[in-house]
Amino acid sequence: MAVIEKTDIVQAQSPAREALRAFRQSWAGVLGIIILLAVALFTYVGPFFYPVDPFEIVWAPLTAPWETSVAPLGTDYLGRDILAGLIHGGSATLFVGLAAGFITITIGILVGAFAGFFRGAVDEFLMRITEFFQVLPALLFAMVLVTLFTPTIYVVSFAIGIVSWPTTARLTRAEFFRIRSLEYVNAARSVGSKNGRIMWRVILPNALAPLIVSATLTIGIAILFEAGLSFLGLGDPNVFSWGLMIGAGREYILDAWWSVTFPGFMIFLTVLSFSLVGDGLNDAFNPKLRER
Amino acid sequence: MKKFGIMVAAAAVIVAAGSSATVQAEEGKSGGTLVIGSTQKARHLNPAVQSGIATAVPGTQIFATPLRFDANWKPQPYLAESWSVSDDGKSITLNLRKNAKFHDGKPITSEDVAFSLQTVKDNHPFKSMFAPVTGVDTPDAHTAVINFDKPHPAAFLAMSSALLPIIPKHVYGDGQDAKTHPANSAPVGSGPFKFSEFKPGEYIILEKNPDYFIEDRPYLDKIIIKNYKDPTSLALAVDKGEVTMYPFLATTKDIARLKKSDHLVVTDKGYEAVGPVNWLEFNTTNQYLKDKRVRQAIAYAIDRNFIVNALHGGQSKAATGPIVPGSPFYAADAEKYELDLDKANALLDEAGFPRGDNDMRFKLKIDYIPNAAELQKGVAEYLKPQLKKVGIDVELRAAPDFPTWAKRVGGHDFDMSMDIVFNWGDPVIGVHRTYLCDNIKKGVIWSNTQSYCNKEVDALLAEAGSELDQSKRIALYNKAQEIIVDDAPITYINLLPYHTAYSKDVGNPPLTIWGTMAPMDEVFLK
């Protein structure tokens, strides 16, 4: 099948297949998927192969990596196994990243869709709210929220989600506004479709491309956000996460660089994979702008 | 019959005709800036209305107290050049120096002493310090007579360090609440150093008081107290020479590392009066912890050696009772609760808590002060696997910040909690509050949050608190400690490994029992 130049007239199936092909040809996207899968394996399958409790004190504190087989990547300031921390810390980090990402995307799409579709007073009102959340520095507000209520991973996810949605909302709004005046939307309206149906069945699927790309970035940002909160000591202290490890190891950084470097590297890899996937998707949906 | 204790007798009448009653020996030279590093942020600079180290260190430079103490628990003249105690022990007469002036030039009189004592009594959280005071008479400008309703030997220590700063009546007597008085951030003081600048959370700059009442002192031109975010950066700073002195150094890795330095001295002297204890306190109203055997079992299950040597790298020392070993009142013979898992298990069985599913007897929540990793969180986290060995399922409950923790424990909403509590010199000041029946006050942190009540202990403490004879006091406190340790409302873990790291260039380092919470007018730079 010949490659079709992406135009504004969008149909149902083939662009998806086209996108998939373009994605597979993008080295960024493929690399991203590979890394992401590796991280997921490490996090979710790892515990079965290495069932050491990250909270358990296994050896002398601040042991260097590769010094003892009991703790191959060394121990932290209490004598806990760093490798165990890495393996078990991933699930909390990923959970918060995905949960916060989900909240962000949901609120963002809802707000943006209504604003972009209905315009007028609805738009004005929703935009004021969006502005309010955009003006508050996200981390500061999240810190306040987390300390006002007890910092469990649910509260943390919620706090991150609630300060991050404005960007998604704006993007969605722009897309909805652009698409709503197109031919096929008018066509749907003339057939008598209700607003709801038009919004969710007609417009949204066509706005999906940039939203999906944005979603991958959002998740990456949420993960960094969680790491930041844990680093500051405001994360859930009963749950092991990579950010928590960095925060705990920070005071011992000169004696035990590994307790900070390894978890940081894991966060980096995870966020990187999401960024790369986002890149790949971007290429897939916009082949014109591919610069490889 | 006169019954004067050693402390009082030694201090009866000492002449201080304008020359310094030196507590150190070296001959100093003038000049220089001493930079002290701290991780504690001072809220303001008036210790009369605020307890704690952060206010005490600058506060004791800015404000003078009637007495000061040397390295051997002996009181020395300071603002009071001499003093005497009445025969019945119910009043202390202070004879103040005649040449002492506040930093704004006005003379320091007995009116200021009376005013300061009343301010401390009304505002300072340590109620037991001056509770027996009924009033202060001021027969003349340089004589103050403090009257008590019973003998109060703790008064001497309470009149030193940061506990009774003499504040100017003409500044604070304007009707504003002393706790929020604007002068607290820019004080007019009475001590060797004047206030120069205070940037909250960043630094405090103090300058030499040229009209200090001890001639040729202080030696230093300036003292700067610099705030650091965490112990690591502060340790680095003192190693690099950015900071001249790092008191209250407690992180064991840094202690070990700084000890290796060839231009620093690292000492554990200077903390005898502070008496800092790291302990695990039990809420005796809890269904499991109300049985003494359960508490004792937990005490036997804790391996203090591991904590001291493995967790703290050998830098701290085990604590065994309410009073620290450095104090004259320490009871060396009380039960030490050496590690004995069998005994612990036996006691728990005896108390009627057999092992159930997954080998556990019951569950307990443990709280701890946040941001004190090695001492609090580390030990709490260690207790989880350790107490599992005797069948107690420990759940850690972290507080996001200090006020949350304080509210939980103060509100008796806890099972057991790690805590750090200071002796503050005389047991009356810092120790009684933890064990007295009438100090079970819901809502107040560092009161008797354990709801512990033993009438015999109460009687002993009350008697010891008003006994002027030192040896009798010691005997009374020994007995009290034995009972308390046996009742185990608290199990004591370790003494905080407070050290001071300072440059070899510092002469006459502040190493009296109060350490840096005492005037540094004798300190100089070589």
Add this chain to the structure above:
Amino acid sequence: MNMVMMVARRLLHAFLLILAVLVLNFLLIHLAPGDPADVIAGEMGGATEEMMADIRKTYGLDKPIYVQLGVYLGRALQGDLGQSFFYNAPVLDLVLGRAGATILLVTTALLFAIFVGTLLGVLASHKPKGIVSGLVTLVSVIGYSAPIFWTGLMLVILFAWVYPIFPISNMFDITKDTGFFGYILDVLHHLVLPALTLGIVYLAQYARLTRASMLEILSSDYIRTARAKGVSEIKVYRHHALRNAILPVVTIAGLQFGSVVSGAVLVETVFSWPGLGTLAFDSILARDYPTVLGILFFSSVLVILANLITDLVYRLVDPRIRTGG
């Protein structure tokens, strides 16, 4: 005239927004679980029931919430943001005392990111498949994906400890008495690592953005015409391409101000930079609500200002808007 009207409308808009920020945050903080009186009592070392009642009266905490809000707003309009629970000082003084340090850090980091980022982006667009381009991708990917505090810590280890070129923390050395110029130099010396850390994240974005924009523009008709007319490469870059490419970067930078302030909190914590970030962190932990409110208020003002300025600059610089409607 139109411009003035627009600015006036925007200012009114901004004022209402700031009001909303104050009101909603005030309500949030006061209606959430936790009693400020507990905090104050805790700070003083403990308090009895009578002392607590006393504290409540002193700080006006015994009045109903809407009265407290009214009092707060009334005072805020006069420039009184209340008294800090923790420090014995007016919130306004505390905030203003720290604001300068944060503004310095954030502005330096952004300027660094914008200039070096666009430069790198331009260089990369020159040879899209070359080494520079690859390097730019690499650096931007790392800068963007690594947690900012981790990057900061790594920089501290490398350049302040292993090779002690830069100071480990703080903004300047209080113990040095070097006069005004010495002070400025000292601050700049301390500024390097924190600004670098904060800037890297945004540099990454701007480099990629610039490269993408440049590539798009360079293949546009407009540029092809200029090249055909014989305009030199350098001129093509400078006069035509660059000017159009830097616009989106500047716009985004201005709109990202809120995020940069957030990032500054983490960087300030790593480097003990005495700015609003460290003050916020301390105040939030100490539950010093008046100060927290003051900081939220002030940073919102900063963000709104940045947005306003960016908008104005955009309208002034963008030729399409200037000539068009």
